[in-house]
Amino acid sequence: MQKSKREASSAYSDYMSRVGRETIPCYEPSFGQEEIILLTKVIKNGWLSEKNFTREFEEKLARICGRLHALAFSHGTDALITGMKALGIGEGDEVIVPSLAHSADPNAIAATGATPIFADVDENTMCLNVATIQKVRTDKTKAILFIALYGSAKGIDAVSSYARREKLYLVNDCAPALFGVYKKRSIASYGEFSMLSFFADKTITTGEGGMLLTDKSSLIDEANIYKHDGRRERGVDLIERRGYNFRITELQSAVGVAQLKKAPRFVFRKRAILKAYTKRLKGVSEVRVFDFANESDICPHRVVIFVPEAEPLIKHLVARGIGARTLFMPMHSQPCYNTGEKFPMTEKLYKTGVCLPSAPSLRDEQVGFVCEIIKNFYLRI
Ligand SMILES: Cc1ncc(COP(=O)(O)O)c(C=O)c1O
Numbered sequence: 001m002q003k004s005k006r007e008a009s010s011a012y013s014d015y016m017s018r019v020g021r022e023t024i025p026c027y028e029p030s031f032g033q034e035e036i037i038l039l040t041k042v043i044k045n046g047w048l049s050e051k052n053f054t055r056e057f058e059e060k061l062a063r064i065c066g067r068l069h070a071l072a073f074s075h076g077t078d079a080l081i082t083g084m085k086a087l088g089i090g091e092g093d094e095v096i097v098p099s100l101a102h103s104a105d106p107n108a109i110a111a112t113g114a115t116p117i118f119a120d121v122d123e124n125t126m127c128l129n130v131a132t133i134q135k136v137r138t139d140k141t142k143a144i145l146f147i148a149l150y151g152s153a154k155g156i157d158a159v160s161s162y163a164r165r166e167k168l169y170l171v172n173d174c175a176p177a178l179f180g181v182y183k184k185r186s187i188a189s190y191g192e193f194s195m196l197s198f199f200a201d202k203t204i205t206t207g208e209g210g211m212l213l214t215d216k217s218s219l220i221d222e223a224n225i226y227k228h229d230g231r232r233e234r235g236v237d238l239i240e241r242r243g244y245n246f247r248i249t250e251l252q253s254a255v256g257v258a259q260l261k262k263a264p265r266f267v268f269r270k271r272a273i274l275k276a277y278t279k280r281l282k283g284v285s286e287v288r289v290f291d292f293a294n295e296s297d298i299c300p301h302r303v304v305i306f307v308p309e310a311e312p313l314i315k316h317l318v319a320r321g322i323g324a325r326t327l328f329m330p331m332h333s334q335p336c337y338n339t340g341e342k343f344p345m346t347e348k349l350y351k352t353g354v355c356l357p358s359a360p361s362l363r364d365e366q367v368g369f370v371c372e373i374i375k376n377f378y379l380r381i
Contacts, residue, residue, distance in 0.1 A: 019323070022318070022321050022322065024322045024362070024366050024370060025323045025359060026201070026302075026355065026357050026358075026359075027201040027323070027357070027358065028359045029205045029359075030266065030359070031255075034258040034259075034262060035255045035258040038053065038254035041254065042254045043251075047250060048251055049250060050247050051250045052250075053253040053254040054072050054250055054253040056253070057072060057211075057257050058071060058072050058211070060257070060260055062213060064178075064179070064186070064188075064260075065186045065189055065194070066186040067186075067188065067189060067194070067213040068214070068216075068217070069214050069216075069219075070211050071220055071223055071224060071227065072209070072210070072211055072247075073209070073211065073212060073227060073246050074208065074209065074210065074246050075104075075197065075199075075208055075209065075210045075246075076175045076195050076196060076197030076209075076210035077197075077210065078227070078244065079195040079210040079211060079212035079223075080104065080105070080108035080171070080173065081108045081112060082212065082223045083193040083212050083214070083219070083223055084109065084112045084114070084143065085222075086222035086223040087171075087192060087193075089114050089169070090113040090114055092114075092140065093113075093115070093140060093142035094115050094116075094117045094142060095114050095116055095141070095142060095143045095144070095145055095171070096118075096119050096128070096133055096136055096144045096145065097116050097118060097147075097331075098120070098132075098145075098149075099330045099331045099332040099343050099346045100126065100147075100149060100327065100328055100330060100343075100350065101173075101331050102147070102328055103331065103334070104175075104197075105147060105173055105331075106331050109145065115140075116331075117138075117141070118136070118332040118339060119133055119135065119343070120132045120343035121345050121349065123348070123349065124154070125152055125154040126152050126290070126304075127146065127148065127149055127153065127154065127155060127159075128146055128155075129158065130158055133159065142168065142169060143168055143169035143170070143171050143192075144159060144169070144170050144171070146170060146172050146173065146191065147173045147175075148174040148176060148180065149327075150301045150304050151177045151180050151292060151298050151301040152177075152290070152292055153174065153180060153187040153190070153296065154294060154296065156182055157182070157190070160190050160191065169192045170190065170191040171194075172187075172193070172195065174187045174190075174194050174195065174196060175195060175196055175202065175210075176197075176301030176302070177299070178202070178203050178204065178299065179263065179267045179299040180296065180297070180299050181296060181297040181298070183296070188213050192214065192216070193216075193223075194212075194213045194214070195210060195211065195213070196211040197209070198210065198256060203263065203299055203301065204256065204259035204262075206248070206252035206255045206256045207252060208252070209248050209253075225240055226241055226244060227243065227244065227245075227247060228243065228245075228247070229245050230243030230244075231243070267299045269360035269361075269362075270299055270300055270358065270360055271299065271300070273300075273358055273360075273367060274289075274292065274303050274358070276364060276368075277370075277371065280367065280368060280371035281305065281371055281374065284378060286308055286378045287305050287306070287374060287378075288305065288306045289303070289305050290304040290305065300358065302325075302355040302356070302358050303356045303357075304327070304353055304355055304356075305353070305354050305356060306349070306352045306353055307352055309352065310326055310327075310352055310354045313377055314326060314354055316373070317370070317373060317374070317377075322357060322370055323357050324355065324356055326354070326355070327349060330343065330350055332346075
């Protein structure tokens with residue numbers, strides 16, 4: 001094996017054994033009979049490429065998100081690339097994206113041929129705001145990629161109005177914000193198009209998978225061509241675009257449909273878990289639980305706390321089998337971008353933010369245990 005491959009494989013096994021030792025995981029999916037029954041139907045039917053379950057998954061999500069159209073994808077990243085290409089974003093264009101992002105966001109912009117332009121975030125929302133956008137805007141700016149980080153979307157209405165006024169596209173990465181509502185609107189209903197991810201740590205999961213949501217039929221038609229290798233559908237030989245195979249499988253969609261049936265329970269539990277952490281950590285002066293509320297009815301993706309220094313607390317929690325994580329590592333200082341810029345809020349949030357275990361399967365006594373460990377850490381017991 002090549003040295004670099006060996007190193008990567010050993011980093012992955014270290015990661016897997018660390019995660020395996022966590023008795024309270026950062027996140028875990030909730031699967032059961034519902035998924036098995038629908039998966040069995042697909043296997044017995046014998047057609048594994050997109051079919052009825054995929055159409056049902058799309059229709060249900062469009063309704064939940066207050067959108068006219070939904071198109072399923074193999075990943076959220078693919079929905080982002082395709083949606084931006086369908087808007088005509090490409091070489092010579094700039095797209096503003098927060099540095100506090102999943103790598104999929106700047107990478108998707110780069111994959112269209114456009115240039116990702118990093119911006120700082122608002123300390124109180126963890127998201128872009130009009131001021132941070134204006135600081136980096138140029139004549140080449142074609143779109144703003146808003147990220148509803150960990151489910152927070154405070155201020156997306158102001159960013160949306162700004163984008164409309166300035167004739168910029170608003171792309172909404174609400175991968176972690178499914179079922180969240182902001183100012184009486186589904187978070188996924190904001191933007192020219194929005195994107196969901198169904199990776200294993202999301203509120204509903206299909207293992208991997210994504211969705212593009214929009215009200216524009218022209219955008220969905222164009223995205224559909226890119227998604228189907230540049231043709232309008234399977235069975236068509238005419239290649240109209242240099243496209244991709246970004247289809248989800250029928251197996252994944254069946255799991256998605258089963259997960260949607262259980263989603264109200266997941267959402268209820270995720271909100272209850274956030275409340276339980278907030279109550280139990282009240283009075284710990286070193287800890288601020290991120291407040292998702294304020295004109296919103298959020299389904300938190302992760303419970304996020306801010307402390308004087310994230311790293312020592314994370315080490316302490318992980319050593320005790322608790323799956324705590326940092327926030328996303330700022331993208332502007334990652335080796336493949338490394339722009340040399342300074343984004344004080346992004347850097348501060350990264351150094352002080354901790355994601356706590358927040359799977360719907362988490363029991364109240366486990367929340368209590370995590371909070372006791374945090375309290376003891378600051379009391380140095
Ligand atoms: C905020 C955010 N954006 C984008 C993505 C990428 O989605 P996917 O892994 O489905 O491509 C994720 C996935 O975890 C995410 O959390």
